[in-house]
Amino acid sequence: MNLLAVVDASVKKEGLQDLTMQRTVSSVPFAGRYRLIDFTLSNLVNSGVSTVGIFPSYPLASLLDHIGVGKSWDLDRRKNGLYFLPVTQRDGGLSSVGAFAALEEHIQFFTKSNQPHVVVTNSFVITQLDFKDMLEQHIDSGADITEAVSQGVSLKNYILSRELLLELIQTHQDKKVVSVEDVVNLKKSPHVFNEYDYKGYFAVIDSIQSYFEASFALLDEENREQLFLKDRPIYTKVKDEPPTRYMNGSKVKRALIANGSTIMGEVIDSTISRGVYIKKGARIEKCIIMQKSSVEENCDLKYVIADKDVFIGEGVVLHGTAEHPIVLRKGETVRKEDLR
Amino acid sequence: MNKKVVAMLLAGGQGSRLKSLTYTIAKPALPFGGKYRIIDFPLSNCTNSGIDTVGVLTQYQPHVLHAYIGLGTPWDLDRHNGGVTMLPPYAEIDGNKWYAGTASAIYQNMSFLQTCEPEYVLILSGDHIYKMDYELLIDYHKEHDADVTISVLEVPWEEASRFGVIHVDDKMGVNEFDEKPEKPKSNLASMGVYVFTWKKLKEYLESDNRSTASSHDFGKDILPAMLSNGEKMVAYPFKGYWKDVGTVESLWEANMDLLDLNSGLNLHDPDWRIYSSNPQLPPQVINETGTVVGSMVNEGCVISGEVVKSIIFQNVTIKKDASVSESVVMSGAIINKGAKLHRVIVPPKLVVPEGFEICNQQGEVILLTQEQLDEWKESVRK
Numbered sequence: 046m047n048l049l050a051v052v053d054a055s056v057k058k059e060g061l062q063d064l065t066m067q068r069t070v071s072s073v074p075f076a077g078r079y080r081l082i083d084f085t086l087s088n089l090v091n092s093g094v095s096t097v098g099i100f101p102s103y104p105l106a107s108l109l110d111h112i113g114v115g116k117s118w119d120l121d122r123r124k125n126g127l128y129f130l131p132v133t134q135r136d137g138g139l140s141s142v143g144a145f146a147a148l149e150e151h152i153q154f155f156t157k158s159n160q161p162h163v164v165v166t167n168s169f170v171i172t173q174l175d176f177k178d179m180l181e182q183h184i185d186s187g188a189d190i191t192e193a194v195s196q197g198v199s200l201k202n203y204i205l206s207r208e209l210l211l212e213l214i215q216t217h218q219d220k221k222v223v224s225v226e227d228v229v230n231l232k233k234s235p236h237v238f239n240e241y242d243y244k245g246y247f248a249v250i251d252s253i254q255s256y257f258e259a260s261f262a263l264l265d266e267e268n269r270e271q272l273f274l275k276d277r278p279i280y281t282k283v284k285d286e287p288p289t290r291y292m293n294g295s296k297v298k299r300a301l302i303a304n305g306s307t308i309m310g311e312v313i314d315s316t317i318s319r320g321v322y323i324k325k326g327a328r329i330e331k332c333i334i335m336q337k338s339s340v341e342e343n344c345d346l347k348y349v350i351a352d353k354d355v356f357i358g359e360g361v362v363l364h365g366t367a368e369h370p371i372v373l374r375k376g377e378t379v380r381k382e383d384l385r
Numbered sequence: 386m387n388k389k390v391v392a393m394l395l396a397g398g399q400g401s402r403l404k405s406l407t408y409t410i411a412k413p414a415l416p417f418g419g420k421y422r423i424i425d426f427p428l429s430n431c432t433n434s435g436i437d438t439v440g441v442l443t444q445y446q447p448h449v450l451h452a453y454i455g456l457g458t459p460w461d462l463d464r465h466n467g468g469v470t471m472l473p474p475y476a477e478i479d480g481n482k483w484y485a486g487t488a489s490a491i492y493q494n495m496s497f498l499q500t501c502e503p504e505y506v507l508i509l510s511g512d513h514i515y516k517m518d519y520e521l522l523i524d525y526h527k528e529h530d531a532d533v534t535i536s537v538l539e540v541p542w543e544e545a546s547r548f549g550v551i552h553v554d555d556k557m558g559v560n561e562f563d564e565k566p567e568k569p570k571s572n573l574a575s576m577g578v579y580v581f582t583w584k585k586l587k588e589y590l591e592s593d594n595r596s597t598a599s600s601h602d603f604g605k606d607i608l609p610a611m612l613s614n615g616e617k618m619v620a621y622p623f624k625g626y627w628k629d630v631g632t633v634e635s636l637w638e639a640n641m642d643l644l645d646l647n648s649g650l651n652l653h654d655p656d657w658r659i660y661s662s663n664p665q666l667p668p669q670v671i672n673e674t675g676t677v678v679g680s681m682v683n684e685g686c687v688i689s690g691e692v693v694k695s696i697i698f699q700n701v702t703i704k705k706d707a708s709v710s711e712s713v714v715m716s717g718a719i720i721n722k723g724a725k726l727h728r729v730i731v732p733p734k735l736v737v738p739e740g741f742e743i744c745n746q747q748g749e750v751i752l753l754t755q756e757q758l759d760e761w762k763e764s765v766r767k
Contacts, residue, residue, distance in 0.1 A: 288682055293678055298675070
């Protein structure tokens with residue numbers, strides 16, 4: 046495959062702050078068993094791209110732990126494969142995709158590779174993009190830069206030649222552009238721009254609200270059928286969790302549930318990650334409960350996002366709204382006494 | 386490569402009483418518990434017990450097993466030194482060496498054991514569901530300075546004749562070993578888990594191989610020979626869940642035991658994980674019209690019907706108004722609209738047609754087959 050990939054995992058989204066205290070946006074858990082970056086990486090490997098550079102910024106421990114040597118995506122190769130290229134630039138360029146200052150820090154990744162084209166992608170837009178198809182269209186169009194769009198929304202995925210990207214990286218200060226996204230948005234001359242129209246499911250995750258909406262959208266079969274394709278699977282770091290058990294007395298409707306959980310209570314319109322405990326008499330509606338969290342007996346939760354390892358004590362009642370869900374941060378403990 | 390303990394896992398079993406489930410796969414490869422195969426249990430036990438060198442002896446329909454075990458990665462057995470080694474029968478200059486019995490299978494792989502130079506050899510079977518710390522067994526063997534230690538457990542008296550039955554003295558020394566006796570004199574059954582001191586085992590395997598009268602079996606030949614020669618044989622009492630899943634009924638029972646919190650078979654214990662290969666599948670979905678109670682459901686399932694007291698493997702679809710109870714539905718099966726299944730095992734990928742009903746209230750558990758469904762479709766047409 047003559048396409049080289051840059052996954053810009055350094056982009057920060059202020060609206061996701063509650064979920065990114067200890068992780069990058071790219072490693073935010075999603076849909077019960079995935080991290081946001083899984084969708085991007087899976088699209089790349091499903092499109093035949095085998096050289097992938099990930100450019101993350103601080104704090105990257107959780108991303109590093111998730112990605113490892115790229116084995117889950119078959120990117121642990123002798124030839125090509127996965128390159129983890131952390132960037133130190135903290136200010137500037139971190140809010141738009143394909144920041145030149147960041148790419149410059151690892152210029153060798155571009156000079157050493159020999160693929161003629163580069164896809165600059167991100168890890169906060171969920172799609173089933175076929176980069177092979179996008180590259181073909183890019184080449185046919187004769188344009189300098191192709192941007193993927195869907196229903197008038199930019200998916201922040203760009204294809205350009207390696208030569209042009211190198212030139213942009215080296216001259217970005219003179220030309221007063223900060224990123225590939227910036228170049229495309231400004232429609233900088235003398236480049237010729239092209240749009241690739243993507244038709245499948247997509248979600249842009251840039252705030253708690255959009256995160257929330259995208260999660261619930263997957264309770265609709267139609268959306269799942271567009272995102273979870275048999276011949277283009279979404280890969281992730283797998284865990285050895287047993288199947289989920291539904292105890293007598295449990296009641297579950299419209300829910301997306303990962304393995305290793307124990308459900309004794311009621312779960313409606315919700316997403317449950319791996320290894321979650323929902324105890325007897327607890328009621329969960331419109332919630333996202335992440336890995337290894339525990340909801341004790343007789344809790345009543347509505348519009349709540351509980352991050353990893355959250356403990357919700359017996360009888361806790363928490364009601365958020367669709368516009369303002371309550372977010373419990375990683376490792377947090379909430380008890381009835383605390384709420385009085 | 387000097388290894389203190391090498392495990393030899395006998396995985397050649399045909400399991401003919403499991404009917405169509407084992408036509409094309411060996412019994413140890415049989416799906417169990419929503420995502421596992423039976424062989425995951427002894428392999429995970431090895432890893433959890435700190436045993437990192439395992440020979441897997443295959444013979445009957447080995448390709449699924451070989452592909453499944455691969456390099457041993459799911460069980461952390463992909464090691465530079467040791468790890469898992471697949472041991473199918475092979476040909477030598479003087480002929481093919483099929484495994485005649487359990488002992489001959491080990492004998493034919495003597496060269497593998499020689500390279501490992503073990504002190505102890507742990508013989509395991511790939512047919513049983515149990516969680517066991519083999520390290521405790523080996524410590525026991527060492528403490529008793531035994532030549533062979535047999536792991537035993539108490540079984541109901543009426544079932545004892547299905548097993549190798551063991552008589553012990555008050556110090557757990559074995560003084561009799563009866564392989565499947567008609568009238569058992571004890572209810573202590575052998576689990577088919579043995580530890581041998583390698584030097585001793587080697588001696589007996591060699592002499593057993595020379596004997597033309599022998600059936601080359603541990604239970605029938607090696608152990609009785611050791612006993613009559615006065616070798617030190619002790620029994621290790623195992624307390625815990627153990628099940629030989631030899632029949633459709635016992636396979637179903639073992640699956641149902643997973644749903645009983647008091648059965649002793651807990652897969653949700655983070656301190657003793659059962660490892661397995663993990664396919665890349667989306668989470669399970671319980672739809673608006675779906676209900677699931679008292680059941681276990683794996684990834685990739687879409688449940689729009691009713692599931693009660695059942696084990697549902699990965700990628701199973703249960704459509705609207707379909708109902709599955711006290712059943713085991715294996716991977717990729719589709720239960721179409723309005724179908725009703727009670728006390729049934731549905732083999733992998735079987736498509737149960739709309740409106741098909743099989744409700745066996747208290748009787749035998751039924752293993753559904755394609756033929757049965759075809760017959761039903763035929764009868765509906767008439």
